[in-house]
Amino acid sequence: MVKALREGTSFNQREVIDLLVEFSGFKDRVQKKFKDLSRELEGKPNEHELWVNLYLVSADYAEEMAIKRQKQEALIQKVS
Numbered sequence: 296m297v298k299a300l301r302e303g304t305s306f307n308q309r310e311v312i313d314l315l316v317e318f319s320g321f322k323d324r325v326q327k328k329f330k331d332l333s334r335e336l337e338g339k340p341n342e343h344e345l346w347v348n349l350y351l352v353s354a355d356y357a358e359e360m361a362i363k364r365q366k367q368e369a370l371i372q373k374v375s
Contacts (some may be wrong), residue, residue, distance in 0.1 A: 321350050
């Protein structure tokens with residue numbers, strides 16, 4: 296869905312709510328795990344933009360890792 300956001304695709308209300316819930320959960324996890332980072336971002340004039348960019352970077356990373364895992368699993372299955 297992150298790539299679709301960048302491409303300017305239209306979404307229905309359910310998809311937007313799902314994305315906001317996912318983003319909120321991500322932000323909560325980051326705030327708990329990286330307290331220094333969250334304090335650093337807090338109160339900045341562009342705090343929301345910083346959070347969104349952090350989310351997009353992590354989503355891209357997670358997607359790349361999932362693709363790598365799938366390729367490795369496929370390769371392992373072929374070898375077996």
